[in-house]
Amino acid sequence: MIPGEFTYHRPSSVSEVVALLVEHGDEARPLAGGHSIIPMMKLRMAAPEHLIDLGGIADLKGIREDGAHIVIGAMTTQADLIASDLLSSKLPIIRETSRLIADPQIRYMGTMGGNVANGDPGNDMPALMQCLDAAYLVAGPDGEREIPAREFYEAAYFTALAPEELVVAVKIPTPAAGHGFAYEKLKRKVGDYATAAAAVVLTMNGNTVASCSVALTNVADTPLYAEEASGILTGSTLDAETVKRAVAAAEAITMPASDGRGPAEYRTKMAGIMMQRALTRAAERAQK
Known part of the structure; x- marks a missing residue:
């Protein structure tokens, strides 16, 4: 189908974007x-009267180190994330996750900001950002604020972002050197959303888990930070009984829909299996 009529804007600064969002409110979409947004417009599931193209704003692009954090501009593409030497050395799980998103053509256009900001539960980066305890830098008429990724998602396509606000960057604490990591994703075919996926980041002190973070993708109407499972694993030696309890705790918070990817019960169990696989690979990668 063909989208409905809309007015196209191409601002050159974040302040211009915010002004347009304030002026047009819910009638505008970045x-x-x-x-x-484009497929939804073609299906007439979205009909913004004003479309604000962010492609001309240089300040929204790039990856940089800022003290104990890494900051990624919202318009940085998945291809840029994959190619970044900084991320490969400090946050390799981002590269690993980006390579599992859709296909190369989409990764050359799809952005970090678009992936995290629209509240689609099938997107991969939101759960990863929760796993990494990231925050979103948001610009609005009252200036900038930070929203923790773990507090950002309210329901499918509903977030803590106000209509006149824009995600401008993602701020991620740099994990400890030698941390273990893995993102495991089960999907029907290349380019598909996950049937279920899991992110794990951990550190080891000898044979004991010093810290652990687990998050799940596409098994509820929001990404899921598995706080209880993370706590169960922290301080453990990853013995079989502890891992079993942690997997059960993670599965208990899932609420997947039954759809073409499988019945709800199957998707819940696949979330547990993806978590187990990610945990195993993360532990193997961690320096003790």
Whole structure:
């Protein structure tokens, strides 16, 4: 189908974007890579009267180190994330996750900001950002604020972002050197959303888990930070009984829909299996 009529804007600064969002409110939508909003417009599931193209704003692009954090501009593409030497050395799980998103054509256009900001439970980066305890830097008429990723998602396509606000960057604490990591994703075919996926980041002190963080993708109407499972694993030696309890705790918070990817019960169990696989690989990668 063909989208309805809309007015196209291409601002050159974040302040211009915010002014347009304030002026037009719910009638305006930012355009990042376009892989979410354009299909919805074609299906008439979304009909913004004003489309604000973010592609001309240089300040929204790039990856940099800022003290104990890494900051990624919202318009940085998945291809840029994959190619970044800084991320490969400090946050390799981002590269690993980006390589599992869709296909190369989409990754050259799809952006970090678009992936995290629209509240699609099938997107991969939101759960990963929760796992990494990231925060989203948001610009609005009252200035900038930070929203923790673990507090950002309220329901499918509903977030803590106000209509006149824009995610401008993602701020991620740099994990400890030698940390273990893994993102495991089960999908039907290349380019598909996850049937279930899990992110794990941990550190080891000898044979004991010093810290652990677990998050799940596409098994509820929001990404899921598995806080109880993370706590169970922290301080353990990853013995079989402890891992079993942690997996059960993670599965207990899932609420997947039954759809073409499988019945709800199957998807819940696959979330547990993805978590186990990610935990095993993360532990193997961690320096003791």
